Amino acid sequence: MSRSSSALIGLALAAALALPVLAQSGKTGLGRPALPEEIQAWDIDVRPDGVGLPPGKGSVKEGEVLFLERCAACHGEFAEGVGRWPVLAGGQGTMTADRPEKTIGSFWPDLSTAFDYIRRAMPYGNAQSLTADETYALVAFLLNMNNLVAEDFVLSRENFLTVKLPNAPSFFDDDREKAERHFWNRTPCLSNCKPDTRITGRAAILDVTPDGGDKSIKVE
Amino acid sequence: MGANGKERGTSRRGFLAAAAGAGALAAGGGAQAQAPKPDPLITEPQDWNRFLGPGVDAAPYGKPSKFEAGVIRRNVGWLTADTVSSINFTPLHQLDGIVTPNGLCFERHHAGVAEIDPSQHRLMVHGLVEKPLVFTMEDLKRFPGRVNKLYFLECAANGGMEWRGAQLNGCQFTHGMIHNVWYTGIPLKAVLDEAGIRPAGTWLLAEGADASAMTRSIPIEKALKDCLVVWAMNGEALRPEQGYPLRLVVPGWEGNMWIKWLRRLEIGDQPWQQREETSKYTDLLADGRSRRFTFVMDAKSVVTNPSPQAPLRQKGPNVLTGLAWSGRGAITRVDVSIDGGKNWRHARIDGPVLPMSLTRFYVDFDWHGEDLLIQSRAMDETGYVQPTKDELRKVRGVNSIYHNNGIQTWHVKTNGETENVEIL
CATH class of the missing domain: 2.60.40.650 (Immunoglobulin-like)
Incomplete structure (x- = not known):
């Protein structure tokens, strides 16, 4: 290598070392402050303790009118569900049945979830178009369809926390590491693990497979 | 991999010895009854040997061979009410190696694919933070500490149709709610540190910009440990159906938590009990109780x-x-x-x-x-x-x-x- 090219490399190294390294404060200074109006516009979530509930109220009766107009096409007039669209009412007592019917009344643990979800995602295809009063009214109507409040009930921010959903006590946090401890079996059996084996069920019999299966099998 | 190294020398014949009868080994490739005929694919010139093919710009963004047209995501029509809130499946049986091609990564949407101009996308961080912030995509791409990570994303419902017995005939349908992708982005921790999490902050709410405003609560330990905010998959921008321009990566945890079209991160002191962590993605047991937060x-x-x-x-x-x-x-x-x-x-x-x-x-x-x-x-x-x-x-x-x-x-x-x- 010539003396001049070594000098050039030396210069390049010096330039690289001169590149300023980020300050060690841990802050980059990227981004800008979020304005209160911006936070208010996007922060629409509601928690079980009522944090996030907007001022407002709505009655079962008002909710019924709204529901028939904007929700019943998918969810049915009585929130019983149309086709495969979600069933929102009924199903109480079916959680140990062969085919449980999970609804707001039979399964959901927190009423805040219904308010939050309707507010953020419903009506399907026209999300975030409902006012706070309309959302309270729809939640009141759904509570009534689930036999949890009377027909003359009015739901509001003030009385929201008085309504409890019946299945709430049935939920518990993930306990797989205790309840399924026996799956952490570091030495699974490798040979003669069971005396015999037999087929007990076949997907081909149910035949619910969509297209894509290859039926033209030929072994050479 | 070390544990498996010693197995490599085992002959494949040894593997089947228990199941295969003794006489079966003779079969080989089948008996050749007649004198072999020459293969015209070899003896005759073919069109592709003779005529010119398309030039370099025929496909500015390349596609698979037309002979691979059957390698596609497929859905199961009867599973959901319509395709806007639905799922399709990765064709695992047609892929090899461990990286899933971008166009074959299964899709799950709750309100269809949000189409977002990245110049109009914003990420907000607020709640229990010292300084609520808004980032543009350009801001995020200027963060130090960019990383590349390969992770699987599996929908918690993968195999969900099989609990009562064999139902769907194909691993695309029984196991195809999964993909494995190289992500490029920055640690979520970098974004949260910029805003400064207050000591009371124990949970994070992540929200998408799609018409379902998808939300999930994530424990702050996980958020700070290995979650990423990413804009690229397998070397190119995220596909629209995978959350373009920005998605959350929650390694090892159920796919529903990997919020697509990520627009908001709120720090709080308890989980929000959103629809997707209460009425959905909770595991109903035989006794009527339900496990939740089975991440x-x-x-x-x-x-x-x-x-x-x-x-x-x-x-x-x-x-x-x-x-x-x-x-x-x-x-x-x-x-x-x-x-x-x-x-x-x-x-x-x-x-x-x-x-x-x-x-x-x-x-x-x-x-x-x-x-x-x-x-x-x-x-x-x-x-x-x-x-x-x-x-x-x-x-x-x-x-x-x-x-x-x-x-x-x-x-x-x-x-x-x-x-x-x-x-x-």
Whole structure:
């Protein structure tokens, strides 16, 4: 290598070392402050303790009118569900049945979830178009369809926390590491693990497979 | 991978010795009754040998060969009410290696694909932070500490249709709610540190900008540990259906938490109990109680070939292959059985073995036309061993929908046709 090219490399190294390294404060200074109006516009979530509930109220009766107009096409007039669209009412007592019917009344643990979800995602295809009063009214109507409040009930921010959903006590946090401890079996059996084996069920019999299966099998 | 190294020398004939009868070995490739005829594909010039093909700019963004037109995501129409809030499946039986091509990564939307101009996208961080902030995509791409990570994303409902018994005939449908992608982005921690989490902050709410405003609560320890905010997959921008321009990566945890079209991060002091963590993605047990916050995806594996959509066609040498993964870490071992779980051998693992990534395994074997009951069983670095479906049902019943990581059985019949079956 010539003396001049070594000098050039030396210069390049010096330039690289001169590149300023980020300050060690841990802050980059990227981004800008979020304005209160911006936070208010996007922060629409509601928690079980009522944090996030907007001022407002709505009655079962008002909710019924709204529901028939904007929700019943998918969810049915009585929130019983149309086709495969979600069933929102009924199903109480079916959680140990062969085919449980999970609804707001039979399964959901927190009423805040219904308010939050309707507010953020419903009506399907026209999300975030409902006012706070309309959302309270729809939640009141759904509570009534689930036999949890009377027909003359009015739901509001003030009385929201008085309504409890019946299945709430049935939920518990993930306990797989205790309840399924026996799956952490570091030495699974490798040979003669069971005396015999037999087929007990076949997907081909149910035949619910969509297209894509290859039926033209030929072994050479 | 070390544990499997010693298995590599085992002959494939040895593997089938137990199941194959003694006389079957003679079959080979079939008897040649007549004198062989020359192959016209070799003796005659073909069009592609003679005529010019398309030039360099014929496809500015390249596509697969037209002969691969059948390699596509597929859905199951009867599963959901319409395709806007629905799911389709990765064609696992048509792929190899561990990286899922971008266009074949399964899709799950709750309100269709949001189409967002990245110049109009914003990410807000607020709640229990010192300084609420708004970032543009340009801001995020200027953050120091950019990383590249390969992770699987599995929908918690993968295999959910199989709790009551074998139902769908194909690993695309029984196991295809999964993909494995190289992500480029920055640690979520970098963004949160910029805003400064207050000491009371214990949970994070992540929200998408789509018309379902998808939300999930995530414990702050996980958010700070290994979650990423990413804009690229497999070297190019995220696909619209995977959250373009920005998505959350939550390694090893159920796919629903990997919020697409990520626009908002709120710090709080308790979970928000959103729809997708209460009415959905909770696991109903036989006694009527429900587990919630079952975030981690347990170790699981599946043989992708042979499988119902990819039957055996030739006797003699064949390649059995499949995928294994665990949300708790790296895969340490995969066992394969061809006699319905009576006897097992270690599969050969090939390619990178990375934590919370798909891992590819192979067993090279000779098939003599006998019935096979093929299973695979994954083990991860925590010592977790993939359970049988019946072992899972004993603990959970059949109504939990989510987290079905039971051992899959494929029945290869004497004609090579392969079926999804349940065995005792």
